[in-house]
Amino acid sequence: MYYFVPSYYQKTGKWRGNSWVWYANRSMREFDDIVSQIKMFRAAEKEVTLVVSCYIPDLRYYLHRQGLSGIRIYSLFDQIQGVFSYAPGLLMWEDLDWPEDMEWVYTQFLIMGYQDGVHVVNIEFGPESYLLWIDRFEQKEKVCRQIYDDRGFLSSEIIYRDGREVEQIFYNTYGRKTCTYDLVQGTVLVKGRDGLKKYEKMEDLVRECIERYFLEQKKKCGSSGVLVLSASTFHNRLFLEGSGDIVTILSCYSERNTEQTDIYQIKMAIQGEYKKTPALVLVDTKELKEKIVENERFIKIEEISPFDTRLKLGSSQRIRAKKIFLPIQGLNNQREIIKIIAQYMEKNLDAELVIAFSEPGWGRQEKIEEEIKKLLEELDITSFSLETKNSPIVENAQQDEEKVVPARVKVVRYLTEQDVIQHLEDIRLLVDLRDSPELYLQIAAISSGIPQVNLSQTRYVRHLKNGFLLGSIDELFDTLCYYLDGLSNWNQALVHAVEDIRLYTGGSLVKKIETLLRK
Template sequence: MFYFVPSWYKQDRKWYSTALPFYLQPKNMMFDDAVNLLRMFQQSGEANSVLILNYSPHIRTFFYQQRLSSDEIWNLFDSIQGLTDVPARKIRLDDLKWPQGAEIFYTPFIVDVYVDHLPHAQINFSQIGNIFDITYFENNQIDYQLVFDDRGFVSSIIYFEHNQPYYQDYLNAQGIWQFREFLTADNQQVIISPEAQGTFAKDVYQNIEELVKEKLEQHLASVLTKDDSIIVSADVQHNHFFQQIKKDHLVVLSFFGNRYPITNTEQLFSDLKDTPFFVVDSLDKIVKIAEQVGEVEEEQLPAYYEIPPYDTQLNLGHSQRKKELIIYVNFDTLPEHHLQYVFTSLFDMMLQHEWIDLLVGTQSQDFGREASIRQFLEESLSSTKYAEKLLLVDKDKAAKSGDPRLEDDDSLRERIDTVVIHSDTDLAKALKYVRVILDLGSPADIRTQIAGISGGIPQVNLYNSSYVKHGENGWIMNDISNLREALLYYLTDLEHWNQSLVHSVKRIELYTRGEIVEMWKNTIKELKLNEQN
């Protein structure tokens, strides 16, 4: 059995749910190494289980959105709340009871309930239309909030004082609180209900992490056999939970993106102690580690394998269906010293090729980020040479009349647009009609590269990576002066674009055929044979 420990955590409240109402977008992209590995192991039919360590009342919705099976989930909070076998049911607005004379107001995002012209309740909905939470008010202040499970019942209640969270009661299936977590700056204690104390080692815990550690250790002690392996998404939040268990079981750490501070070499060597091998999403991480520790200490590292995570669900783009040839530029990774050259080159190409359009994207959630990018573009377009020919998309007009790029009869077609990427879905949507991706980062953005491969879109980069291979699914430039040649290679010849598409499909097929899973199994088998010998 393979056990997977993902790193799907909330930044400001470490062990709380990451789920949000449907109208809010997570600040972090959710596709990662855990999603990638789980898809591969589930598709291969290999026995696996997912250990969810944080409070996750909407984990089944998340698995559905990521096209993962939720059959083999061990949810730590469900376990200690007694919610492991609760059937799902649908709660409708009509099922909710309100005081006599209550007025209900429907908006595109929430439902407000007023009593005697004062706010009484506010209802949020989940990504799939279920009730997400209900906040109740008393004297114009928040009184308490019901947090719903995606199976259709109240999972916990947050009580407020002076409009601030005071404590949270976690409930069982009968609505009886099992433990209480205090949420103030000077008190994070967890108190166990007198009726539930028989299943806990202590009556009072210093914080929720102490309780999580206890219950995880109990679960692993009860289910693990000597042949089981644990694949841990490397994260300082939970790595220490698995230090002791390494002595008797195989624990593999998987490093992805910027989740783990690999520059903290003391932490790194501590986490990798007694680990037979570890996994990286890109060899760039090994290079960075080597730069930090030097050759002597690098030799002390365990073996490593490079397994770039791909979104194995092909979501091929449709750029060949459009007259416009859209270049997607990742603004976040553009070196500042290349900015002017890159956009001058792009604008000149657009003047010479009237159907080349530009989409400039950012994943930054900083306030005003898109506005600053648009200001840069407007300033770059201010010369007479460009101002009379190239226009930025008017966002207000686009919102009213649709995509201005479709207005082929307009002699001054708006050909330059910007987009803010909040989620994996946003990224896939932005790339749907893109002909080529331009990312000059060192390294290029991993999530953009993954989405590009899933969409079969060729990518132009300035630095080598594990995702883009020159002449196969993209062009690695020797120098920035090759920019025009590289882009036109894919923009002016559909055959080159098709070749890139074929290579992307082959890369993803490598994962869906189960070859990577077999590599994992064979590696672990060899390690265990070596231990026996």
């Protein structure tokens, strides 16, 4: 059995997972090394359990978004709350008991409730429109947040005083209080068979649950399991000291382990500062490996680049259009870059440009479209136009068809990983010329076999293998020709992606990891 421990924590230090209202700007992507590795081990038909050590009541929706539905789960907070087996059910906000005189206002983002003209309730929803939480107000002050489990019951309440969180009360599926967390003092009261038990801090309760769980697993399965621990300052010590003698792999991820405290704790773990030293360390980049390992003779370390198997490999060559994906948020020299791409498009009638941005906000897309339209006019582009809601449909033009200018440029917004997956489905080339190319876009492009063009050295892109590193913007036109004039060079990038993904999905990397653990 492989036990995977993810790092889903908020930075509040209150042992909460990342739950978002549907309209939030999620700058941090959900996909990470642990998601990638779980899929890799499942593809190799290994038994896998996800051990979740933070409070995340919408966990099942998260797993569904990542393609991990049906995975075996052990949740520490389910244990704390006394939720041992509960059939998921759909809970609608209308099913709750509401006063008859409640008046509802439906806004673009949430539902607001009023009594006698006074605002008393906000109802918030998650990305898949499920009930996430309900905020209650008294005299314009928030006094309580009721958080609902995605299995259909009230999971906890956060109590506010003077605008501050002071207490969190956890419930079981019957609505009975099982645990009270003092958010000011940090103490925890848990109701058990022998009455109330007090813990000085939540970390002590989490440690006890970890020790109990792995002791029970050892009795059931012996010492044959492997713990794959995502490196995190929240739980490194807890799991390395509380999981017993189970063989442990420490997984480090460059997007998560960015702070000096992360690197310091990883080094402590490698150097044996805790009760148990990892038998193997996994990293996603050479750069991270160099930061954490000073002497490889004392530690076994393996570099594994993550892949996202939700993307389809190499589907863009089946269509005639050669679509170029250009993220512009934070992009310098936008005018010059779009001008070069436009020059290529004028000579290649099958080329199309998808301009992408990830900023939230109403009206933002229309503003960008107006800027792009103005730029195309300034560049005197006449052979193609910008696609908008009012663009004419060329196929339906009945008269003067030759005068209809095809719309070969469009603007799209991506806020979630699912948006990225959808937009990249038929893209032929990713051109990310920002100073810091977006990590998940790189992973998604590699996972779907799309070559990418960068101006800065990146973690995952290998020059002339799965992408192209420009020396300057002046090389962009020739690079577009290199990948889009025919399929030969494009196919080479696809071959490299296929080889990497075959290692990932075919079980070779899993066998290699198991061999390293046996040495």
